[in-house]
Amino acid sequence: MSGKKNGNHYNLKALCCGKDLEDDGRILGCPECRDPHLLRASYKKKQLKTGAMEEGLYRFSDWLPIQRELKGSSAPVSYKSEGLAKALGMNNLWITFNGWWPEKGASMKTGTFKECEAYAVCARIPENTEDVLVVASAGNTARAFMRVCSENNIPLVVCVPEDNLNSLWSDAPGADCIKVIACASGSDYFDAIALSNKLCEGAGFYPEGGAKNPARRDGMGTTVLSAAIEIGKIPEFYFQAVGSGTGAIAAWEAALRLEEDGNFGRNKMKLMVSQNVPFQIIHDSWKADSRTLLGLDNNEARQQSQIINAKVLSNRKPPYSLPNGLYDALKASGGDVLLADNEEAEKAALLFEQSEGNDISPAAAVAVASLIKALESRQVHKNALVMLNITGGGMGRYQKEHTTAPTVADLVFSTDQEVSDVIEQVQKLF
Known part of the structure; x- marks a missing residue:
């Protein structure tokens, strides 16, 4: 291992005012700034040095805002595509795979790059913290945090839509320190966020923070670091499907650090993000050149989230405008927002499995479909240096090779549940 971290290798910079802040592992904003803003980690080491793959995610520990290193992590795996590249007529396609693919060294047991954020966020929290971490999720994030917290004995409550509970499968029972609460059937990811906010008004609970958590972003940014190391330079184009867009913000921030490093070139990496039709609020706002998100009726949003195959891409309040x-x-970055419908994504998933040899998640399939469409429209040249972030894969294979079971919610709440009721009932679980 590269050695235990104690947090001395970084500080946090408030992007609203430029103030440097010491990290207590839980801070999500500058205490003196009221306007929406992000904190960004500033690392003492400006040039990227990585450890061995055996160190898992912590091979990137110099560029992670962490206080310690946890057991069980896996790093993203990047390689130059042959099969999919040939099928698409591309010469320089690089795939960053996050999931289960032991032959390639990918051993994320939850099958998603949400493990990158979970191992980073949880390693940022000081050891022996007694308060309970609260995470809102559409499914993948919850599954990742449940595994990390269960293996490392970190108290956790995950808040998910009841209809997405089947995404919380596991091959082992969760530890007693893990509790699952759900918002009733018909709700969506935003309802899960609202439920988590209610709980965090109670003593003893604290929010993970989503995009505001610099460890979440820098954990996901390791996908770009992985690709840059293998390629030797910053990619020209970065493809990923988005719900909140936090992973794309993370990719941009990682590319900025690589530019500052100077050993990977100084080109701007274009973010090519995609959404699953008809849930396309980011796309529609971007195409209108509107910093402000266009309006989306709550009931319409819930209906759209039921239609799309990639349920995790259904965030109706993404960190788009701040x-x-x-x-x-x-x-x-000079990027763009693309679209793919369910049928296009299903065809793309089949093409990936046939050409590369592993299954991918519905969200990753949306990214592959958008790459295909960008090539067809000549928005991206077939000789371009492209990084395709497969944010989840091998889940089907993992579930075939292991005995898994779904998770049952400890409590289910209506969307209009009183704050005091939520806090009181969840406190009784602990």
Whole structure:
């Protein structure tokens, strides 16, 4: 291992005012700034040095805002595509795979790059913290945090839509320190976020923070670090499907650090993010050149989230508008927002499995479909240096090779449940 971290290798910079802040492992914003903003980690080491793959995610520990290292992590795996590249007529396609593919060294047991954020966020929390971490999720994030917290004895409550509970499968029973609460059938990811906010008003609970958590972003940014190391330079184009867009913001921030490093070139990596039709609020806002998200009726949003196959892409309040959020990242990178419907994504998933040899998640399939469409429209040249972030894969294979079981919610709440009721009932679980 590269050695235990104690947090001395970084500080946090408030992007609203430029103030440097010491990290207590839970801070999500500058205490003196009221306007929406992000904190960004500033690392003492400006040039990227990585450890061995055996160190898992912590091979990137110099560029992770962490206090310690946890057991069980896996790093993203990047390789130059042959099968899919040939099928698409591409010469320089690089795939970053996050999931279960032991032959390639990919051993994320939850099958998703949400493990990258979970191992980073949880390693940022000081050891022996007694308060309970609260995470809102559409499914994949919850599954990742449940595994990490269960293996490392970190108290956790995950809040998910009841209809998405089947995404919380596991091959082992969760530890007693893990509790699952759900918002009733018919709700969506935003309802899960609202439920988590209610719980965090109670003593003893604290929010993970989503995009505001610098460890979440830098954990997901390791996908770009992985690709840059293998390629030897910053990619020209970065493809990923998005729900909140936090992973794309993370990719942009990682590319900025690589530019500053100087050993990977100084080109701007274009963010090419995609959404699953008809849930396309980011796409429609971007195409209208609107920093402000266009309006989306709550009931319409819930209906759209039921239609799309990639349920995790259904965030109706993404960090799009805030300074240094997704809108700014797209503008700064010269990127774009693309669309793929369920049928296009299903065809793309089949093509990937046939050409590369592993199954991919519905969200990753949306990214592959958008790459195909970008090539067909000549928005991306077939000789371009492209990084395709497969955010989840091998889940089907993992479930065939292991005995898994779904998770049952400890409590189910209506969307209009009183704050005091939520807090009181969840406190009784502990």
